[in-house]
Amino acid sequence: MQCKVEILRIFRNPYYVFWSLFMPIVFYVVFTKIFNSATDDQQLWKAHFLMSMAAFSVMGSAIMTLGIRLVEERKQGWSMFMRITPLSDQAYFAAKMIGQTVIHICSIVIIFTAGGLINGISLSPLEWLMCGVWLLFGSLPFLAIGTLVGTMKRVDTAGGVSNMVYMVLAICGGMWMPMEIMPNFIQNIGKWLPSYHYGSGAWEIVRGGVPDWTNFTLLVGYLVLFMVISGYTRRKQEVAV
Amino acid sequence: METIIEVNQVSKLFKNKTAVDQISFSIQKGEVVAILGPNGAGKTTTMMMMLGLHEPTNGSVRLFGKSPKDKSVRGKIGALLQEVSVIDALKVHEVIQLFRSYYPDALTYEELITFTGFTKDELQKRANKLSGGQKRRLGFALAMAGNPDVLFFDEPTVGMDVTARKLFWSTINELKNRGKTIIFTTHYLQEADDVAERVILFHEGKIVGDGTPTNIKARLIKQSVSFTPLNAISLREIQILPYVIDVYEKDKRVHVLTDNTDLVLATLFEKKLPIQHIEIERGRLEDAFEHLVEQREVI
Numbered sequence: 001m002q003c004k005v006e007i008l009r010i011f012r013n014p015y016y017v018f019w020s021l022f023m024p025i026v027f028y029v030v031f032t033k034i035f036n037s038a039t040d041d042q043q044l045w046k047a048h049f050l051m052s053m054a055a056f057s058v059m060g061s062a063i064m065t066l067g068i069r070l071v072e073e074r075k076q077g078w079s080m081f082m083r084i085t086p087l088s089d090q091a092y093f094a095a096k097m098i099g100q101t102v103i104h105i106c107s108i109v110i111i112f113t114a115g116g117l118i119n120g121i122s123l124s125p126l127e128w129l130m131c132g133v134w135l136l137f138g139s140l141p142f143l144a145i146g147t148l149v150g151t152m153k154r155v156d157t158a159g160g161v162s163n164m165v166y167m168v169l170a171i172c173g174g175m176w177m178p179m180e181i182m183p184n185f186i187q188n189i190g191k192w193l194p195s196y197h198y199g200s201g202a203w204e205i206v207r208g209g210v211p212d213w214t215n216f217t218l219l220v221g222y223l224v225l226f227m228v229i230s231g232y233t234r235r236k237q238e239v240a241v
Numbered sequence: 242m243e244t245i246i247e248v249n250q251v252s253k254l255f256k257n258k259t260a261v262d263q264i265s266f267s268i269q270k271g272e273v274v275a276i277l278g279p280n281g282a283g284k285t286t287t288m289m290m291m292l293g294l295h296e297p298t299n300g301s302v303r304l305f306g307k308s309p310k311d312k313s314v315r316g317k318i319g320a321l322l323q324e325v326s327v328i329d330a331l332k333v334h335e336v337i338q339l340f341r342s343y344y345p346d347a348l349t350y351e352e353l354i355t356f357t358g359f360t361k362d363e364l365q366k367r368a369n370k371l372s373g374g375q376k377r378r379l380g381f382a383l384a385m386a387g388n389p390d391v392l393f394f395d396e397p398t399v400g401m402d403v404t405a406r407k408l409f410w411s412t413i414n415e416l417k418n419r420g421k422t423i424i425f426t427t428h429y430l431q432e433a434d435d436v437a438e439r440v441i442l443f444h445e446g447k448i449v450g451d452g453t454p455t456n457i458k459a460r461l462i463k464q465s466v467s468f469t470p471l472n473a474i475s476l477r478e479i480q481i482l483p484y485v486i487d488v489y490e491k492d493k494r495v496h497v498l499t500d501n502t503d504l505v506l507a508t509l510f511e512k513k514l515p516i517q518h519i520e521i522e523r524g525r526l527e528d529a530f531e532h533l534v535e536q537r538e539v540i
Contacts, residue, residue: 072329084315
């Protein structure tokens with residue numbers, strides 16, 4: 001029930017629909033249909049960019065939808081109110097995570113379908129599936145960032161910060177343009193960002209490979225890092241009450 | 242009698258400011274208790290501690306003999322807090338259903354709707370688009386969702402109009418008849434007097450009175466006998482009479498404060514004191530309440 005409600009709430013959120021479904025698809029069309037840059041392999045580039053956009057979408061909903069929602073709930077006293085119901089904090093949190101994951105699956109499916117319809121991308125079923133699973137797995141560190149954003153005090157701050165983090169991660173991680181055409185210093189930074197590794201895992205798959213172990217370790221590393229920071233912040237805030 | 246709530250030597254400090262100072266009381270099953278006091282007396286803080294939302298700095302709060310944070314305890318309590326918060330992007334009926342799903346033996350959906358009087362249209366509205374009064378009703382529905390044994394209401398009637406207030410208190414009366422334990426905070430003496438069987442009077446984080454409304458009122462209200470002396474009269478002489486609490490002169494009239502006007506009058510006549518224009522005054526309750534509050538503030 002709690003999961004169902006969380007999912008319903010996200011779908012009714014206009015920001016989610018706009019940023020996580022509409023924008024990636026628009027970008028996708030713009031970048032692959034209109035600015036059809038002269039890349040060597042058209043098909044590959046289209047598939048590559050589809051993965052970028054799917055990653056972009058999931059990342060956005062993980063950081064922004066989750067983070068801002070958490071702040072809003074605390075601000076309006078909702079999370080406090082939940083504490084007098086028999087629903088445990090863990091169950092509440094778990095429902096949120098499951099809800100988000102279901103939403104991510106939807107985003108991925110919708111964007112993949114859009115890609116398939118618009119550009120006729122053909123990957124083997126296994127490749128589609130692997131990309132989907134990778135994107136889901138890779139969303140974990142971003143959910144952790146979301147909970148970190150969720151510890152902020154004001155909705156405005158949380159909105160601003162999460163937007164900025166999101167954009168920086170997306171651009172420097174090579175989700176809009178391939179890393180290779182970025183200036184050197186951005187490439188240097190980008191290589192350490194979770195978003196780059198998130199994307200590159202999927203990019204490898206569409207090229208017929210498998211995600212590199214560095215992708216894997218870095219994402220797990222970031223997951224642990226953000227979970228520790230956000231857990232620490234939460235505990236500190238609880239003591240302050 | 243089953244003790245439901247036990248507050249033992251509880252204090253709460255906020256940043257070195259004492260909000261609640263060493264209070265103790267216990268509440269029995271089926272009691273309707275008003276926590277009465279002016280703003281900032283520590284009523285809400287006390288309620289938050291009973292709900293397990295604030296941790297007491299010292300002392301202990303037990304509900305049903307357990308910590309208020311215990312899951313089984315939470316299943317038996319319901320609360321309407323001062324700020325009714327609503328979840329966004331959900332319709333009224335969805336929020337109610339959601340809350341019902343949290344509790345093992347929830348009230349039926351239909352019962353809740355009858356209780357709160359939501360119309361079909363209102364149930365389809367988004368919860369965050371409701372008006373203040375509607376939000377309160379929703380808050381009430383959520384408090385009742387789990388068919389709780391104990392209900393907490395923090396300043397329940399603030400912002401309600403007269404009709405809503407009446408309706409609210411009649412609902413409370415019905416809940417009382419069903420054997421629910423009800424605890425509410427208020428800063429209106431009248432409400433406490435009308436509804437509660439027991440009043441716990443708070444002031445500056447301390448309990449300054451605990452008893453039936455009549456009891457508390459009797460303590461608050463001072464009655465007085467006043468008269469005009471025919472010739473000079475010694476105030477001291479009256480001061481030492483039985484049942485006299487205090488004597489003062491104001492506008493050429495002598496006022497005698499007492500808690501038993503009949504006996505004071507009898508004594509005055511018996512002594513055949515040279516007095517005329519005798520009047521008996523009964524202090525207004527609200528005045529007395531304010532007086533008490535101010536007096537304590539001076540101290």
